[in-house]
Amino acid sequence: MAAAARGAHWHEDRGAPSGILERLNSVLPVKFIISSRTDAGVHALSNAAHLDVQRRSGQPPFSPEVLTQALNTHLRHPAIRVLQAFRVPSDFHARYAATSRTYLYRLATGCPGPSQLSVFERNRCWALRADCLDVAAMREAAQHLLGTHDFRAFQSAGSPSTSSVRTLRRASVSPDPASPFVLPQESRRLQFWTLEFESQSFLYRQVRRMTAILVAVGLGALTPTQVKVILESRDPLGRHQTRVAPAHGLFLKSVLYRDL
Missing domain, CATH: 3.30.70.580 (Pseudouridine synthase I, catalytic domain, N-terminal subdomain)
Structure with missing residues (x-):
């Protein structure tokens, strides 16, 4: 289902x-x-x-x-x-049979704090104080994450996975039109962005950690080249890997299966 x-x-x-x-x-x-x-x-x-x-x-x-x-x-x-709901064979397994999972993460810039968001947007995005993000740099950094890599540097402790190798098929940053619940006076100062990631599977908190690193690039705290270095370090305890984006901005968009 x-x-x-x-x-x-x-x-x-x-x-x-x-x-x-x-x-x-x-x-x-x-x-x-x-x-x-x-x-x-x-x-x-x-x-x-x-x-x-x-x-x-x-x-x-x-x-x-x-x-x-x-x-x-x-x-x-x-x-x-x-x-x-779908009828499936008796040996079907919702976790292991999935061929694709897509997550999206919503950001809002130009927001002094969560209390400044529309009540309908609270707990639906990560509110950033910065007025803008360097989106071009974020997109450049995201390119380093695409493909098959050992994503150990983006894995939180406690992951049950035996392998940290994953294939990231999509990592995009795109503008997100203000929702209809945002008042005109709010939309003039707020800008929404969506980060989207697709893979067959992800490590524990991998998406939230990748998001936090890309936001750091957008804010100028890291460079795209440093993201490549972090990925290749395979060190989940490095000084930049303490960043984890808040859970409430993350959405599981879809889970796909063959023949469904």
Whole structure:
């Protein structure tokens, strides 16, 4: 199934919003496997998970449409909405079968502090005091991250991954039009940007660390060449690797599978 979720209610240690598993299990025992376990506070425009659902003997399988409606009816959770359900083979695994994951990170410049943001944008972007970013330098730095590399320097401690080699297919920086919730007087001083990253899989906090490094480049604290040096150092404890972008600006945009 595909589901959208607000990050404020997400529990990273459980891999699901608070109360979800309890409500599902109150109806029938389920095995719930999520494709991407995100940090607390990270949002999901479309995450994926698989459920093993049993029917009474002799009953036909649930249709995807009926299952989607039933899940939303029983969940009744303000932070999550099941978008779509699919029938998959019994050996399907939501985490290991994914062929692509895309994350986007939202930035706002020209903001003295989070309290200056529209109430509808709070906890939806990283508010930066700087009036502008050197976007050309950020894009140049992002080019160093593309391709297959050992991303150990961008991995936080506690990662369960046995290998830190990943292939980054996309790393882009683009303007993000102000949302309709931003007032005209606010849009004159605020500018929104979106960083987008695509890979089959990511290391623990890799996206938030890459974002923090690219923002440092945009602010002039690092150069694109230094990003290449950091990547090649493979040192997660280097002096520049303490930077981690806040969780609330990050969105899991999509998880893709072959033949789905």
